[in-house]
Amino acid sequence: MEKVMVLLRKAPYGSVYSAEAFRTIMGIAVFEMDICVGFADDGVYTIVKDQNPEKLDMKPLGDGFPMLADFGVSRFIVHKESLSERGLSTKDLVLEVETADSEQFSEIIEEYGRLLPF
Amino acid sequence: MKMGVMVLEGPYQHQAVDSAINFIKAALKRGHEIVGVFLYTDGVNNINKYINPPGERNISKELSELGKNGIDIVACTACSKFRGLRPDLKVENVRQSGLGSLADYLRSADRFVSFGD
Numbered sequence: 001m002e003k004v005m006v007l008l009r010k011a012p013y014g015s016v017y018s019a020e021a022f023r024t025i026m027g028i029a030v031f032e033m034d035i036c037v038g039f040a041d042d043g044v045y046t047i048v049k050d051q052n053p054e055k056l057d058m059k060p061l062g063d064g065f066p067m068l069a070d071f072g073v074s075r076f077i078v079h080k081e082s083l084s085e086r087g088l089s090t091k092d093l094v095l096e097v098e099t100a101d102s103e104q105f106s107e108i109i110e111e112y113g114r115l116l117p118f
Numbered sequence: 119m120k121m122g123v124m125v126l127e128g129p130y131q132h133q134a135v136d137s138a139i140n141f142i143k144a145a146l147k148r149g150h151e152i153v154g155v156f157l158y159t160d161g162v163n164n165i166n167k168y169i170n171p172p173g174e175r176n177i178s179k180e181l182s183e184l185g186k187n188g189i190d191i192v193a194c195t196a197c198s199k200f201r202g203l204r205p206d207l208k209v210e211n212v213r214q215s216g217l218g219s220l221a222d223y224l225r226s227a228d229r230f231v232s233f234g235d
Contacts, residue, residue, distance in 0.1 A: 002225045004224055004230075016159055017126075017159075020158065020159050023196075023217075024158075027216070027217030027218075027220070027221070028217060028220060028221040028224065030221075031218070031221040031225070033221065033224065033225070113229075114122075114227070114230040115230065115232070116124065116230070116232060117232055117234065118234070
């Protein structure tokens with residue numbers, strides 16, 4: 001099974017990148033690939049609990065991520081420093097994740113080989 | 119080596135598509151194979167046939183030229199609909215298709231390179 005890592009680096013609202021990353025994961029997961037989802041920089045906000053973007057006429061993006069397990073996507077990695085720099089911990093997130101420091105994070109990117117950065 | 123390419127930005131605002139075109143040309147020159155180019159989000163705007171920059175490089179023409187030389191260039195259908203890029207507005211030698219094409223490129227490529235912001 002081909003390995004692919006989708007990396008979310010940007011804040012969930014204000015641009016389309018995080019939403020498109022989610023669509024990409026859904027779109028390629030049906031082709032039975034080994035998909036890992038990474039969150040770094042402002043991308044960590046994508047899976048923070050209690051998002052209320054309705055006033056922006058957007059749907060809460062975080063809600064979709066726990067459902068990805070049903071599509072065979074079950075590995076989620078969060079860049080540890082990105083989380084702590086923003087005063088967040090894994091308890092603030094909508095799903096269970098692995099955390100990785102910068103070195104571990106780059107090792108995982110290398111392990112997956114094919115990277116789709118958003 | 120087999121390579122797949124994705125472009126996430128449109129023409130002239132970002133360098134992404136220019137870098138992608140240069141990368142593809144350089145890779146072909148060195149004997150690598152490009153399995154396909156997936157134009158995603160604003161990247162779909164790069165194949166508008168009415169692009170007409172006076173005295174500057176014509177990005178949609180350059181992509182059409184690559185397509186003519188056998189490179190599979192796909193613009194995401196859904197993204198095209200969002201942006202009003204009707205099929206009749208695209209240059210020749212490129213096509214519109216879905217994320218299945220991206221999945222195909224990911225599976226058939228040894229390396230996958232993304233160009234974005």
